[in-house]
Amino acid sequence: MSEPAVKVEAFHHHDEEGTRLGFWLFLFTELLLFGAFFIVYGVYRTAHLNDFKIAAESLNTGIGTTNTIILLASSLTMVLSLNAMKAGRVKLAKSMLLFTMALGTTFLVIKGFEWNAKFAHHLFLQTSAAIAEGKGSPLLTPGPDMLPDGQVLFYGLYFIMTGTHALHIIIGVVWMGIVYFWISKGSINPDNAGVLERCGLYWHLVDVIWIFLFPLYYLVA
Amino acid sequence: MNTKEQSFSPRGPVLVFSALIVLTLATVLLSGLDVGNTGALLIAMSVASVKAGLVLYFFMHLNHEPLIFKLFVALAFVTLATLFLLTFSDYAFRGIA
Numbered sequence: 001m002s003e004p005a006v007k008v009e010a011f012h013h014h015d016e017e018g019t020r021l022g023f024w025l026f027l028f029t030e031l032l033l034f035g036a037f038f039i040v041y042g043v044y045r046t047a048h049l050n051d052f053k054i055a056a057e058s059l060n061t062g063i064g065t066t067n068t069i070i071l072l073a074s075s076l077t078m079v080l081s082l083n084a085m086k087a088g089r090v091k092l093a094k095s096m097l098l099f100t101m102a103l104g105t106t107f108l109v110i111k112g113f114e115w116n117a118k119f120a121h122h123l124f125l126q127t128s129a130a131i132a133e134g135k136g137s138p139l140l141t142p143g144p145d146m147l148p149d150g151q152v153l154f155y156g157l158y159f160i161m162t163g164t165h166a167l168h169i170i171i172g173v174v175w176m177g178i179v180y181f182w183i184s185k186g187s188i189n190p191d192n193a194g195v196l197e198r199c200g201l202y203w204h205l206v207d208v209i210w211i212f213l214f215p216l217y218y219l220v221a
Numbered sequence: 222m223n224t225k226e227q228s229f230s231p232r233g234p235v236l237v238f239s240a241l242i243v244l245t246l247a248t249v250l251l252s253g254l255d256v257g258n259t260g261a262l263l264i265a266m267s268v269a270s271v272k273a274g275l276v277l278y279f280f281m282h283l284n285h286e287p288l289i290f291k292l293f294v295a296l297a298f299v300t301l302a303t304l305f306l307l308t309f310s311d312y313a314f315r316g317i318a
Contacts, residue, residue, distance in 0.1 A: 021290065028297040035301045039308050046312070049258060061249065068245050076238040079280045080231055087229035204281045208273045215265035219252035 016194050023198045027205050030168075034209050037161050041216060044153045051150025056217060058121075059158070060114070064218030067110050068210065074103035075207045078200045088190045090183065097180050097196075100203065104173040111166055118155070125159045158217060165213060168206045175199050237279045244272050 045052045081096035118124065122137040130136045138145040140152055147155075179199050182188040188195050248268040252261060278284050283291055 017287075020286075021293070024290065024293060031297060031301060035304060039305060042305070042309060043312050046309075061252075065245065065249050069242060072238060072241045072245065075241075075276060075280050076234055079234045083231075083234070084229050089229050092229070201281055204276050207280075208276050211272045211276065212266075212269050215248060215252070215269050219248060219265050220258075220261050 014194075019194060020198070020201075023201060027201065030205060030209075034161075034164070034212075037157070037164070038212065038216075041157050041161070044150070044157065048148075048150025048153060051148050052154050055147075055151040055154035055158075056220070058118075059218050061218050063110060063114055064214055067107050068214045070103050070107050070110070071207050071210050074100045074107070075204050077103065078203050082193065082196055082200050085183075085188075085190055085193045085196055090190065093196070094180060094183055097176055097183070101173050101176045101180070104169050104176070104203075108166060108169055108173075111162065115159075115162075118159075123155050125156065125163075161213060162217070165206065165209055168209070172199075172203050172206055175202065233279070237275055241272055241275055244268055244275075 077096045077099040081093045081100060084090075084096055085093035122139045124137060124140075126136040126140055131141045139147050140155070146152070176199060179188060179196050182195065248265055251264050251268070254261070254264075256264065277294065283294060
């Protein structure tokens with residue numbers, strides 16, 4: 001009777017700590033990805049300091065601050081979700097996870113409005129093909145209306161960096177949706193909360209990256 | 222895992238969150254100071270680093286992780302800092318920046 005039970009136990013061995021360490025390794029690669037962006041930003045900012053300052057003034061500090069607070073709040077609800085799960089309060093964990101998803105979505109909606117305002121002012125990323133066909137923004141196309149190089153670089157980096165970050169938010173929210181489904185099915189439960197924990201680690205790292213993006217784009221103008 | 226049967230208390234996380242909000246508002250207010258470019262950058266990045274540290278240590282539960290985890294994360298940031306330092310010192314002596 002006890003012998004097969006031991007075997008099953010051995011087959012289902014799962015090293016939670018090793019898994020977590022592996023996930024941290026993935027997070028380090030994310031750090032390097034954004035680190036490269038920050039280096040590019042740093043070098044161009046030093047080379048085009050005045051243009052960066054002028055361009056940065058077109059970004060709304062109030063909106064940036066609001067979005068920062070929203071992301072910080074989403075980190076709080078995420079941590080509460082995991083703590084609730086570990087304490088066996090599954091329902092609370094689920095509602096906190098829903099809150100986190102809602103906050104992440106709110107962040108994206110605000111970001112969307114912000115980008116939209118930039119598009120309305122003819123500021124957007126464009127391809128060289130679009131420029132060649134005369135479909136590019138006059139502000140970013142070589143010609144009499146073109147902004148100084150430094151400002152073109154600023155907006156390019158702004159769209160790429162906040163865009164890559166927004167992509168991570170989208171992935172995070174989708175992941176949370178899947179985790180929510182698994183919690184509902186019971187495969188994630190107080191005794192097996194590793195997936196929720198890693199989802200949380202990912203979400204917090206995305207928050208950490210925004211913590212650095214925010215001052216560089218909205219504050220040091 | 223460390224604390225399997227912990228009871229749920231929102232106090233700690235809410236406290237950390239409050240600190241993060243205070244620091245966010247502080248960095249917005251401090252950005253209005255006229256301390257020059259380097260000064261502003263230094264203040265903004267210092268506050269951001271403290272905020273990131275709070276998120277990493279408390280929200281990402283590094284405070285509950287064994288020492289080897291903490292060393293791992295520290296090593297990752299030291300690597301990143303080294304990359305920054307080397308790149309910027311390179312540019313500084315090329316006459317580009």
